[in-house]
Amino acid sequence: xxxxxxxxxxxxxxxxxxxxxxxxxxxxxxxxxxxxxxxxxxxxxxxxxxxxxxxxxxxxxxxxxxxxxxxxxxxxxxxxxxxxxxxxxxxxxxxxxxxxxxxxxxxxxxxxxxxxxxxxxxxxxxxxxxxxxxxxxxxxxxxxxxxxxxxxxxxxxxxxxxxxxxxxxxxxxxxxxxxxxxxxxxxxxxxxxxxxxxxxxxxxxxxxxxxxxxxxxxxxxxxxxxxxxxxxxxxxxxxxxxxxxxxxxxxxxxxxxxxxxxxxxxxxxxxxxxxxxxxxxxxxxxxxxxxxxxxxxxxxxxxxxxxxxxxxxxxxxxxxxxxxxxxxxxxxxxxxxxxxxxxxxxxxxxxxxxxxxxxxxxxxxxxxxxxxxxxxxxxxxxxxxxxxxxxxxxxxxxxxxxxxxxxxxxxxxxxxxxxxxxxxxxxxxxxxxxxxxxxxxxxxxxxxxxxxxxxxxxxxxxxxxxxxxxxxxxxxxxxxxxxxxxxxxxxxxxxxxxxxxxxxxxxxxxxxxxxxxxxxxxxxxxxxxxxxxxxxxxxxxxxxxxxxxxxxxxxxxxxxxxxxxxxxxxxxxxxxxxxxxxxxxxxxxxxxxxxxxxxxxxxxxxxxxxxxxxxxxxxxxxxxxxxxxxxxxxxxxxxxxxxxxxxxxxxxxxxxxxxxxxxxxxxxxxxxxxxxxxxxxxxxxxxxxxxxxxxxxxxxxxxxxxxxxxxxxxxxxxxxxxxxxxxxxxxxxxxxxxxxxxxxxxxxxxxxxxxxxxxxxxxxxxxxxxxxxxxxxxxxxxxxxxxxxxxxxxxxxxxxxxxxxxxxxxxxxxxxxxxxxxxxxxxxxxxxxxxxxxx
Numbered sequence: 001x002x003x004x005x006x007x008x009x010x011x012x013x014x015x016x017x018x019x020x021x022x023x024x025x026x027x028x029x030x031x032x033x034x035x036x037x038x039x040x041x042x043x044x045x046x047x048x049x050x051x052x053x054x055x056x057x058x059x060x061x062x063x064x065x066x067x068x069x070x071x072x073x074x075x076x077x078x079x080x081x082x083x084x085x086x087x088x089x090x091x092x093x094x095x096x097x098x099x100x101x102x103x104x105x106x107x108x109x110x111x112x113x114x115x116x117x118x119x120x121x122x123x124x125x126x127x128x129x130x131x132x133x134x135x136x137x138x139x140x141x142x143x144x145x146x147x148x149x150x151x152x153x154x155x156x157x158x159x160x161x162x163x164x165x166x167x168x169x170x171x172x173x174x175x176x177x178x179x180x181x182x183x184x185x186x187x188x189x190x191x192x193x194x195x196x197x198x199x200x201x202x203x204x205x206x207x208x209x210x211x212x213x214x215x216x217x218x219x220x221x222x223x224x225x226x227x228x229x230x231x232x233x234x235x236x237x238x239x240x241x242x243x244x245x246x247x248x249x250x251x252x253x254x255x256x257x258x259x260x261x262x263x264x265x266x267x268x269x270x271x272x273x274x275x276x277x278x279x280x281x282x283x284x285x286x287x288x289x290x291x292x293x294x295x296x297x298x299x300x301x302x303x304x305x306x307x308x309x310x311x312x313x314x315x316x317x318x319x320x321x322x323x324x325x326x327x328x329x330x331x332x333x334x335x336x337x338x339x340x341x342x343x344x345x346x347x348x349x350x351x352x353x354x355x356x357x358x359x360x361x362x363x364x365x366x367x368x369x370x371x372x373x374x375x376x377x378x379x380x381x382x383x384x385x386x387x388x389x390x391x392x393x394x395x396x397x398x399x400x401x402x403x404x405x406x407x408x409x410x411x412x413x414x415x416x417x418x419x420x421x422x423x424x425x426x427x428x429x430x431x432x433x434x435x436x437x438x439x440x441x442x443x444x445x446x447x448x449x450x451x452x453x454x455x456x457x458x459x460x461x462x463x464x465x466x467x468x469x470x471x472x473x474x475x476x477x478x479x480x481x482x483x484x485x486x487x488x489x490x491x492x493x494x495x496x497x498x499x500x501x502x503x504x505x506x507x508x509x510x511x512x513x514x515x516x517x518x519x520x521x522x523x524x525x526x527x528x529x530x531x532x533x534x535x536x537x538x539x540x541x542x543x544x545x546x547x548x549x550x551x552x553x554x555x556x557x558x559x560x561x562x563x564x565x566x567x568x569x570x571x572x573x574x575x576x577x578x579x580x581x582x583x584x585x586x587x588x589x590x591x592x593x594x595x596x597x598x599x600x601x602x603x604x605x606x607x608x609x610x611x612x613x614x615x616x617x618x619x620x621x622x623x624x625x626x627x628x629x630x631x632x633x634x635x636x637x638x639x640x641x642x643x644x645x646x647x648x649x650x651x652x653x654x655x656x657x658x659x660x661x662x663x664x665x666x667x668x669x670x671x672x673x674x675x676x677x678x679x680x681x682x683x684x685x686x687x688x689x690x691x692x693x694x695x696x697x698x699x700x701x702x703x704x705x706x707x708x709x710x711x712x713x714x715x716x717x718x719x720x721x722x723x724x725x726x727x728x729x730x731x732x733x734x735x736x737x738x739x740x741x742x743x744x745x746x747x748x749x750x751x752x753x754x755x756x757x758x759x760x761x762x763x764x765x766x767x768x769x770x771x772x773x774x775x776x777x778x779x780x781x782x783x784x785x786x787x788x789x790x791x792x793x794x795x796x797x798x799x800x801x802x803x804x805x806x807x808x809x810x811x812x813x814x815x816x817x818x819x820x821x822x823x824x825x826x827x828x829x830x831x832x833x834x835x836x837x838x839x
Contacts, residue, residue: 018556021107021549028056062541070541077540078528095372095446097516098438103584103623104517106554106592110572110581113627118635119437125183129716132163133187137194137718137725143480145197147802150328150335152198160198161233166205169212174227181436184377186716189385189432193718193727196490199382200336204282205230207374208367208498210237210291210315210354217355217366222315226289239291240278240341241367247280247500250293251364257312259298262347270302271349274314277342280497285328285339290316291354293363303360310361313354322346334490369444371498376435376449379494383460384428386487388714390467391425393483393727394418395703395710396734397471400791402757408470409704412693417466419696422703423648424459425713430632430649431456431625447513451621454504461491479795481726506610510617514595514606517620520547521599547596554593555680561586562683576643577630580650583688584623587657590681591619594664601673615664622657626650641709644698651691658688706735733787740784747772760785 017026032052058064102108121129139156152160160166168184170176179187184206191199205211211230214223229235246252255276262271274294284290296312303309318325318341326340350357354366398409398418408414435452438445467484468475475484495501499508515522520543527539561569566582573581595616598606606612629649633642661681668674691699702709718725721732740760747767748755755763764781767773773781 018549018552019560021553023549025060028060032056065545066537066541070544071537073544074528074537074540077524095369095444095449095516098443098445098448099434099627100445100447100451100513100620100624101517101519103588103620103627104513104592104595105519106550106557106589108584108588108627110570113631114572114634116434116437116441116631119180119182119433119440121183121186122180124177125179125186128177128179129183129186129190132159132165133190134718134720136160136163136165136198137190138720138722140191140195140198141480141724142195142197142486143478143482145195146333146335146486147478150330151337152195152201156198158233160202164231165202166233166236167211167231168202168206169215170227170231171215174223175231176227181373181377181439182433185381185384185432185436188378188381189388190716190718192382192385193389194725196334196382196386196486197336199385200282200334203378203382205237207378208371209239209374210289212370212374213239213291213313213354213366214315216370217313217359217362219351219356221351222354222356226315230289235288236283236286237289237291238281238283238287238341239293240276240281240284241293242280243277244279250367251311253293253295253311255292255294257294257296257314259296259302259309259350260300260347261302264347264349269349271347272296272314272352273345273347274316275344275346277340279340280329280338281341282336282338282497284341285325285337287325287341288318290318290323290341292316293367296360303357306361311363311367312360313363313366314348314352315354316343316346316348316352320346320348331493332489334486334493368446372444372446372449373439375453375498376439376445379498380428380432380435380449380452380456383456383494384425384432385717386490387421387425387428387460387463389717389727390463390484390487391422391703392710392714392717392719393730394421394467394470395700396727396730397474397791398700399704399734400730400737400788401474405754405756407704409700412697414470415696415700416693417469418703419648419691419699421463421466422699422713423645423652423691424463426632426642426645427625427629427649427653428456428459429713429715430628433635434628434631447509447516447620448624450499450504450508450512451624453498454501454509455621455625457491457494458501460487461495464488464491474792474794477794477796479797480724481790481793481795483726483730505617506614507607509621510613511607513617513620514599514613518592518595520544520550551593551596554589554596557589558586558593558681559683561589562681565684565687575638577633577646577650580626580630580654583654584626587619587623587654587661590661591616591623594619594661594677594681597673597677601670605669609669611667612664612669615660618660619657622653622660626653626657629653636712639709639712641707642712644695644702645709645713648691648695648699651689651695655688655690658686662686704734705738706731729787730791733784733791736780736784736787740781743773743777743781757788760788 058068099113102112136156136159139159140152145152164177165187167176168179168187170178172178188199188203191202210226214226214230218226226235230237241250241253243253243255245254255274255278257272257274259270259272261268262273263269264271274292276292276294278284278292292314294312294314296309298304298307298309301307316323322343323346324342326342328335328337328339331338350360353360355362359366395409395418398414399407401408403411409418431452435445435448438448464484464487468488471484475482475488478485515525523543524540524547527536527543530536530539561582566579566584566586569582569585571578571581571585598612598616602609602612626649629646633639633646636642665674665678665681668677703713717727719728719731721728723729741757744755744757744760744763747763750772760781764773764778764785767781768775768778
């Protein structure tokens with residue numbers, strides 16, 4: 001019995017030290033102290049002391065440990081190291097880690113998160129958002145843009161150019177606006193509320209493109225020439241990376257350049273013959289300067305002894321002979337300028353390489369470094385803006401629209417999707433803001449930007465479906481007063497571009513995160529690759545034993561917090577949010593522990609086990625979205641009225657994180673390992689659940705009544721009450737209905753009969769005649785009826801308005817009318833089929 005108690009005591013001490021991440025020396029000292037205590041109360045054989053000393057002393061003497069233990073492990077590790085291509089290596093080395101590394105640590109430092117300054121716009125940025133951005137929204141008629149023109153009108157193009165919309169990232173010394181990432185995000189969110197085409201058009205030049213690449217890598221001559229011209233819209237840029245044969249696998253582009261001598265502008269110069277065939281290039285049909293990614297070769301050794309130089313980025317004026325700007329693509333009735341470009345043996349000087357000849361072969365590194373920033377702004381911001389607008393639009397619509405004499409927003413079937421839209425609007429706005437905060441702090445968080453690109457576009461698509469389900473016939477009938485249809489059509493475009501979401505989820509998020517965010521994996525790989533044996537052994541030893549302690553700690557943290565659901569672990573606040581911090585502590589430890597097991601068991605096969613990678617990435621992603629939600633709540637002053645949105649967002653994201661763990665264990669490639677891991681990680685089973693029906697009810701209700709919470713949810717959206725802005729007009733209708741309804745109910749009670757909330761104008765005339773209401777109250781009812789009808793009615797058109805070939809429709813309509821006037825009502829005789837004769 002005493003022996004059993006002693007062993008349990010040793011395990012408890014060992015587990016406690018591991019949980020707290022004690023050092024090796026602390027472990028050794030504590031173990032010897034415990035052994036001495038057990039010896040004092042009982043008989044411990046001398047052999048136990050000898051075995052303990054033989055193990056512990058060499059482990060604590062670095063030179064002995066490295067020679068007899070670390071060196072053989074390093075030798076074996078080098079044999080099983082996963083092979084990485086140059087593009088994979090450059091992608092891993094690009095960018096920085098930030099809060100994602102804390103989430104991967106198994107022990108997030110919440111103080112670090114909350115010490116990140118709350119972001120704020122400058123006075124100049126605020127003036128731009130309230131001035132030119134508001135005016136651009138007013139000028140944009142989305143139905144005219146998408147249906148009639150398939151383009152922005154010329155006056156809007158000119159306005160965007162002259163007001164600097166394409167120069168938000170360009171420094172002031174070149175004539176640009178030099179806005180923060182936060183300001184860029186807020187501009188794009190507001191533009192999305194008016195026109196997704198306009199937002200896309202503005203977003204791309206301010207994301208991955210020639211402007212960004214020039215500022216970071218361009219020569220002084222390139223910067224001085226192009227950046228001022230880009231700033232005033234004199235040049236329209238595009239960047240061509242994607243080919244028909246190489247979409248998500250951008251490193252496999254077949255487009256190439258050959259270093260050679262040739263004639264350019266009457267002189268013989270050293271240059272490149274470029275051959276490319278690109279597709280899906282935004283702004284290509286209207287671009288005046290083309291950023292181009294190709295694989296550069298030097299078969300004659302004109303630049304050195306390396307034949308395959310690698311991916312290179314060049315800047316090509318589109319008016320150079322041989323540059324072919326193709327026709328336009330038509331992406332799901334969201335007709336932003338997008339199309340192909342190609343060229344065959346187009347000769348340009350080497351000076352056209354971005355950064356000059358010395359940057360030849362550095363294109364992939366340039367692209368992934370810049371993409372780690374741009375990917376975190378444009379699409380996540382547009383997605384967040386679309387869902388914020390949907391939250392207001394669907395909230396007001398469901399409060400105004402009545403069925404069975406009740407507002408449809410009070411029906412439980414509507415509350416469910418409406419709550420999803422509201423909760424996602426809060427979470428997505430939070431994630432977009434936290435990500436831009438990181439960028440404004442100088443980070444290039446490649447893993448985080450992949451997370452927000454994938455998950456915010458995915459959530460936006462699901463919210464677009466919810467909005468269509470809620471709005472029903474109003475949503476499916478396109479027209480100037482439809483606020484849901486174009487967003488529904490546009491959602492798959494965001495899912496696809498800047499890295500298809502399937503690829504991003506299954507490979508990129510965790511593929512980069514496992515190596516970049518793990519505190520020891522990258523140091524181990526780096527140490528193993530060093531040619532200096534002594535340095536490599538020292539670095540590998542430090543990383544290896546740090547890794548062992550890290551894994552042991554996360555094992556015990558996972559098990560203990562799996563039992564308690566995180567209770568008792570650190571939380572920066574002692575209010576209703578404490579439970580979420582504690583649950584995230586648990587899930588963070590789960591992520592770190594499961595990652596070590598997956599890498600240890602699967603090794604290099606892990607990157608081919610895409611669904612394992614995807615589920616581990618989902619855990620990291622949902623933890624990041626949850627962190628952003630908590631940070632937003634803190635930055636906005638911990639408004640108690642906002643708690644329903646906070647609860648919904650966190651319960652949804654943390655439930656998804658735990659489900660990812662459950663699915664990972666159920667499908668782990670080595671079945672017996674999956675079973676064992678379940679006992680360690682989920683000892684009490686799954687503990688988290690989706691938002692309840694009761695919470696859905698509260699969140700849906702928040703969207704249907706004006707309040708400070710509702711206003712914060714849709715900060716800086718385009719809500720001006722004017723023709724052409726259906727959401728703004730619907731917001732006014734909501735307020736009018738809220739004022740009119742008590743009058744209506746009072747009169748109904750006086751009459752002793754409940755009536756449907758329709759024909760308010762006629763109702764007002766009768767009630768006024770009966771002296772039941774005042775003239776002012778009658779006017780309120782009539783104004784509310786105008787807004788109510790505008791809200792529930794759908795657009796209709798003459799046939800010729802909807803046809804692409806209006807002359808043909810007019811002709812057909814004329815023929816039909818002529819036959820009708822002549823009294824010809826019989827159907828035209830069907831044409832006889834031609835007989836088919838066997839050859």
